[in-house]
Amino acid sequence: MxxxxxxxxxxxxxxxxxxxxxxxxxxxxxxxxxxxxxxxTLRSSYSLEVRREFFDENPRIKWLINILGLGSTFMGYFLQREIGIFFGLFIWFILWLLGPYSIIKVIEITRTRGD
Ligand SMILES: [Zn+2]
Incomplete structure (x- = not known):
């Protein structure tokens, strides 16, 4: 004032x-x-903010994990000993890296302006 x-x-x-x-x-x-x-000024900039937070699946990563997981299971049938273990570990490492990306956090913000 x-x-x-x-x-x-x-x-x-x-x-x-x-x-x-x-x-x-x-x-x-x-x-x-x-x-x-x-x-x-305070009155004109008055606004109402509604926040909605939720988790959603990332479909691409989810399918990639499914394909890699199933693929490594069947590859174990064809690969021998050390190669099989090495391959299994490699796939497991990739899945471990992809895991956090399979779920995405969505924050939806709706702003309502007052007058
Ligand atoms: Zn005067």
């Missing part, structure tokens, strides 16, 4: 602490005006 102080007679701006006669017209008396501009 801002205040404006001025002379009662000639409307010459004065400091809020000013006492005595006006420096311009010499008459005594001052008016004080309180501006409510900031209240108006």
């Amino acid at each position: 801002s205040t404006r102080t001025y002379c009662e007679w000639c409307e010459e701006p004065l400091s809020p602490s000013h006492t005595g006669p006006c420096p311009k017209c010499g008459k005594t008396g001052k008016k004080c005006e309180v501006s409510a501009s900031e209240i108006v």
Whole structure:
């Protein structure tokens, strides 16, 4: 909130602490005006925010995990010993990396402006 102080007679701006006669017209008396501009600003920027948070599946990653998981199971039938273990570990590592990306967090924000 801002205040404006001025002379009662000639409307010459004065400091809020000013006492005595006006420096311009010499008459005594001052008016004080309180501006409510900031209240108006607050009211015009009023808004309502609705937040909705939920988890969703990432279909591409989900399918990739399914294919890799099933693929490695059947590959175990054809691969021998050390190669099979190495391959299994490699697939497991990829699945471990992909795991966190299979679920995505969705934040839906709806803003309603007041007037
Ligand atoms: Zn004056």
